[in-house]
Amino acid sequence: MIADLHGFHGTSVPSVNTVSDCQSACVSNPRCVAVDFDPNNADGEYCWMYRTHDYQSGYAGGVNHYVLDRNCPGKHRNKD
Numbered sequence: 001m002i003a004d005l006h007g008f009h010g011t012s013v014p015s016v017n018t019v020s021d022c023q024s025a026c027v028s029n030p031r032c033v034a035v036d037f038d039p040n041n042a043d044g045e046y047c048w049m050y051r052t053h054d055y056q057s058g059y060a061g062g063v064n065h066y067v068l069d070r071n072c073p074g075k076h077r078n079k080d
Contacts (some may be wrong), residue, residue: 002067006036006060010048019064022047026068038063 011047013025019037022040026032026049040062057065 002065003008004061004063005057005065006038007034007048007050007055007057007065009055010036010050012044012045013047013049016047019066021057023066026066029057032068034065034067036060036063036065 013035016022016025020038022035025047029049029051031051032049033053034050036050038046038048038060051056058062
């Protein structure tokens, strides 16, 4: 997570109102590489998705930018 940063020209993800839902939308989309979550957006569009790493970014107070690393080993849970 990078605080106070947003990308330009993202695609709004309608009806997503929480950070975790925004992140889940990205993980569920095989083309997603990053999302922004802007809880202060006056238009009610809080989640923005990016499908390429070729986006520009800049300062935006209150916006959090999340980059998805699909190669991260992470923790695996046993589903027994």
